[in-house]
Amino acid sequence: MNMQFSVLASGSTGNATYIEADGQSFLVDAGFSGKQMERLFQQVDRKIEDLTGIFVTHEHSDHIKGIGILARKYKLPIYANEKTWKAMDGLIGEIPTDQKMTFSMESTKSFGPVDIESFGVSHDAAEPMFYIFHHHGKKLVLLTDxxxxxxxxxxxxxxxxxxxxxxxxxxxxxxxxxxxxxxxxxxxxxxxxxxxxxxxxxxxxxxxxxxxxxxxxxxxxxxxxxxxxxxxxxxxxxxxxxxxxxxxxxxxxxxxxxxxxxxx
Structure with missing residues (x-):
């Protein structure tokens, strides 16, 4: 299966990007309410409950507003580096420990044939990082903030x-x-x-x-x-x-x- 993606929404008020390939599906950031996120997923005919995981770039509200509600409602794993997890403490509510995944900066995680690479950026957050998705020779770069x-x-x-x-x-x-x-x-x-x-x-x-x-x-x-x-x-x-x-x-x-x- 080809890698596909949709910018669900992007701007100074909120950001969320969807990527899928070979039965795996990923959300990078969820800067909207739970209801808004559900509406955006409907626009691309996909379901939040099918996500492999949500990947956080940094703790600013236009990137994490819906993280807590989506994690709890759909029992999804959330990936962020340790400093971002600490910075999100108190901002997204309680996340069950088994859903809190650490994704270190300048590292790569593999999900089947999809490799996700993280890299640091220069932004006024705890440890902001963005992602590159690799799939069968294809390369998708996400870089904002x-x-x-x-x-x-x-x-x-x-x-x-x-x-x-x-x-x-x-x-x-x-x-x-x-x-x-x-x-x-x-x-x-x-x-x-x-x-x-x-x-x-x-x-x-x-x-x-x-x-x-x-x-x-x-x-x-x-x-x-x-x-x-x-x-x-x-x-x-x-x-x-x-x-x-x-x-x-x-x-x-x-x-x-x-x-x-x-x-x-």
Missing amino acids: TGYVSDRMKGIIANADMYLFESNHDVDMLRMGRYPWSVKRRILSDVGHVSNEDAAVAMSEVVGDKTKRIYLAHLSADNNMKDLARMSVEQTLLSRGHVVGEQFELYDTDPKTATALTVV
């Missing part, structure tokens, strides 16, 4: 078949927006979020011959727009020798609506 993309990270995520890539904000919109300066400084910092332009620069340095799709994710509700993100990313990629529509395609994500379940 990082202030910058380091050379180390670029080496790890290079030449994937498909990317979910943060394109959080337009710098001018952020600077002129309603946020207090302390919040703006945090977003613009090395432990904040990457801008449209910075995301595109990183994309230009990691895409390869295998790359076919890039999904723009985690757009700020206040400091970005889909059309603006797409235009900024396309222009920056073009300036660096990559023509969208030739080597690969760009796709939007939405904070309320799932993308179609797509073969990687």
